Amino acid sequence: MESKAVRCLCFLAMLLVAGLGTVSGAGECGRVAVDKMALKLAPCAAATQNPRAAVPPTCCTQIRAIGRNPKCLCAVMLSSTARQAGVKPAVAMTIPKRCAIANRPIGYKCGPYTLP
Numbered sequence: 001m002e003s004k005a006v007r008c009l010c011f012l013a014m015l016l017v018a019g020l021g022t023v024s025g026a027g028e029c030g031r032v033a034v035d036k037m038a039l040k041l042a043p044c045a046a047a048t049q050n051p052r053a054a055v056p057p058t059c060c061t062q063i064r065a066i067g068r069n070p071k072c073l074c075a076v077m078l079s080s081t082a083r084q085a086g087v088k089p090a091v092a093m094t095i096p097k098r099c100a101i102a103n104r105p106i107g108y109k110c111g112p113y114t115l116p
Helices: 002-019 034-044 057-066 070-077 080-084
Strands: none
Touching: 034 057, 034 070, 034 080, 057 070
């Protein structure tokens, strides 16, 4: 499992390097591209694939920050970067609850998913 997380982090780092300087306008995450924002969730790699995996505090910190904008959080969790990194959207949607974020956007529709 650990080598899978390391591969995911390496893949995300390569995407970051390849995507530098490609954003010019505002989107779901403001002026930061969704795929670049998805890289901030690297500490969440194992937790996005296994609903029983412990969610690291660094992951919860990133989820808390990104989750201030539910539209951004949704876009990040459903992004091509997340998909290519092996993120399971149904599992990823549970992370805000697993982090015990009190002001999470409960019931927010994210594509075919709903944040618990």
